[in-house]
Amino acid sequence: MKIGFIGCGNMASAMIGGILKKGLVQKNDIIVSNLTEAGSKRSREKLGVETTMDNREVAKKAKILFLAVKPQFYEEVILEIRDLLTEEQILVSIAPGKTLKWLEDTCGCSMKIIRLMPNTPAQVGEGMTGGCCNERVTEEDAQKISEIAGSFGRFEFVPERLLDAFSAVCGCSPAYVFMFIEAMADAAVAQGLPRSQAYSFAAQAVMGSAKMVLETGKHPGELKDMVCSPAGSTIEGVRILEKAGMRSAVFEALNGAAEKGKRL
Numbered sequence: 001m002k003i004g005f006i007g008c009g010n011m012a013s014a015m016i017g018g019i020l021k022k023g024l025v026q027k028n029d030i031i032v033s034n035l036t037e038a039g040s041k042r043s044r045e046k047l048g049v050e051t052t053m054d055n056r057e058v059a060k061k062a063k064i065l066f067l068a069v070k071p072q073f074y075e076e077v078i079l080e081i082r083d084l085l086t087e088e089q090i091l092v093s094i095a096p097g098k099t100l101k102w103l104e105d106t107c108g109c110s111m112k113i114i115r116l117m118p119n120t121p122a123q124v125g126e127g128m129t130g131g132c133c134n135e136r137v138t139e140e141d142a143q144k145i146s147e148i149a150g151s152f153g154r155f156e157f158v159p160e161r162l163l164d165a166f167s168a169v170c171g172c173s174p175a176y177v178f179m180f181i182e183a184m185a186d187a188a189v190a191q192g193l194p195r196s197q198a199y200s201f202a203a204q205a206v207m208g209s210a211k212m213v214l215e216t217g218k219h220p221g222e223l224k225d226m227v228c229s230p231a232g233s234t235i236e237g238v239r240i241l242e243k244a245g246m247r248s249a250v251f252e253a254l255n256g257a258a259e260k261g262k263r264l
């Protein structure tokens, strides 16, 4: 089974890395296209997969065809390949804002279409990917895609109407978490810790806290309360964060990202 990627930048490379690591297919079962020779060279050297600069070659060879270019190039790329698309192929879109209806209309043929929304932690096998599909996708196809998306982290199907919300919580939020880690590290440096240790200490604290939410099944509020001893230093920090409107800022950021996603 050949898997094709039109566009092989950050996100496609992360997904291919997971697919190869899990051994779902061999390197020579993957073909990717890039816009530039430099992009092709990067994909060959980093991933060892077959490369081309001809999107039509990828569309012809792939049974599962990922579109992994920036959303603004989707239409141009689909128009370039659409006469080659067949009902047996599965087209996978990873762009925000490009609905199943838009994809079906632009492809102009009745094909199997899946929307996936991965995130950059996929690069380290800890992605959180959401997805939805049109009614032509069979259970067997959905199973295959679950296996692929599960190779670079967790995967769940969500209704299409919730995909923009999912995308804000999982696709965009790594940026906000990185900002949080950076801010924690700056404070650590202000308190005298060396810069190099400050980042790894802050990152490990965030990773451990996330793991506690996932593995204990406890409410995040309960876990927070467990850290706050009466009249202690942690609750003083909680007071300062609440005064600064931290919860509201996070709420607004994710809401804004979800609304913007709908307009892309």
Ligand SMILES: NC(=O)c1ccc[n+]([C@@H]2O[C@H](COP(=O)([O-])OP(=O)(O)OC[C@H]3O[C@@H](n4cnc5c(N)ncnc54)[C@H](OP(=O)(O)O)[C@@H]3O)[C@@H](O)[C@H]2O)c1
Pocket: 006, 007, 008, 009, 010, 011, 012, 033, 034, 035, 036, 037, 038, 039, 040, 055, 068, 069, 070, 071, 073, 077, 094, 095, 096, 117, 118, 119, 120, 171
């Ligand atoms: N990054 C994220 O966190 C994230 C999360 C979820 C979804 N996504 C979606 O994933 C998609 C890809 O994002 P990315 O971050 O991976 O982008 P990226 O790193 O900029 O990669 C884009 C790739 O597309 C190639 N390309 C551009 N125009 C092309 C064309 N006409 N034909 C063939 N290839 C072309 C580029 O080739 P060259 O290198 O040769 O220029 C490059 O390999 C986007 O739709 C984005 O919205 C991204």
